[in-house]
Amino acid sequence: MSEATVLVVEDEASFVEALTIGLRREGFDVVVATDGAEALDVFEATRPDLVLLDVMLPKISGIDVCRELRKKTKIPIIMVTAKGAEIDTVVGLEVGADDYVTKPYRLRELVARMRAVLRRADLRPEGDEAGTFAPGLVQVGDVWLDPDEHRVEVGDQEVALPLKEFELLHLLLVNAGRVLPRETLIDRVWGSDYVGDTKTLDVHVKRLRSKIENDPARPTKIVTIRGLGYKYERA
Numbered sequence: 275m276s277e278a279t280v281l282v283v284e285d286e287a288s289f290v291e292a293l294t295i296g297l298r299r300e301g302f303d304v305v306v307a308t309d310g311a312e313a314l315d316v317f318e319a320t321r322p323d324l325v326l327l328d329v330m331l332p333k334i335s336g337i338d339v340c341r342e343l344r345k346k347t348k349i350p351i352i353m354v355t356a357k358g359a360e361i362d363t364v365v366g367l368e369v370g371a372d373d374y375v376t377k378p379y380r381l382r383e384l385v386a387r388m389r390a391v392l393r394r395a396d397l398r399p400e401g402d403e404a405g406t407f408a409p410g411l412v413q414v415g416d417v418w419l420d421p422d423e424h425r426v427e428v429g430d431q432e433v434a435l436p437l438k439e440f441e442l443l444h445l446l447l448v449n450a451g452r453v454l455p456r457e458t459l460i461d462r463v464w465g466s467d468y469v470g471d472t473k474t475l476d477v478h479v480k481r482l483r484s485k486i487e488n489d490p491a492r493p494t495k496i497v498t499i500r501g502l503g504y505k506y507e508r509a
Contacts, residue, residue, distance in 0.1 A: 278323035310334025344370035350391035367477040446506040
């Protein structure tokens with residue numbers, strides 16, 4: 275029985291072949307697309323559990339594919355970037371990717387990240403076994419969040435958030451007034467088995483600020499506590 279179906283979007287044939295063999299040995303079903311346009315078609319046809327998405331693709335870039343997928347699905351997306359392409363990493367996370375890996379990478383590391391994001395995608399806020407998320411409506415100032423309906427409103431405007439942004443905001447809101455260390459935020463939102471760096475957290479905070487702050491450049495809700503982490507200010 276397969277562990278999950280993975281859509282691999284990669285235009286280098288030799289790379290695809292080796293990766294497909296490795297992932298199948300790990301128990302995954304693999305479907306492949308070799309350009310951005312094909313990726314969107316294959317996604318609709320197969321509805322995979324996870325997308326492994328290269329940034330540099332013919333026809334439609336990986337960034338644009340990620341952006342389009344995020345309009346219709348919350349399934350995990352892991353971006354694959356070239357070594358040193360930090361701007362691709364940041365943009366990929368900003369348009370909704372859950373994680374990223376940099377070529378060249380070890381198959382073991384990739385599989386660990388894949389399994390981690392798949393586990394986290396299966397957990398809704400009200401179902402977190404560790405008690406990370408409190409049940410019921412949460413409101414701080416003009417921001418309120420409903421974990422049961424996965425809804426957020428700022429003032430009178432509903433704001434759409436991908437799963438990780440939603441979980442991060444929920445954790446910050448239920449702990450309003452408390453400083454949450456970076457390690458705590460990463461552990462509770464991405465899981466204790468997360469193997470990436472803390473840049474992912476910073477990008478998600480930046481995205482949240484762009485959606486809930488009056489002036490994202492001068493945040494007054496989600497504030498940085500230098501050397502420690504972040505705090506959501508009480509109203």
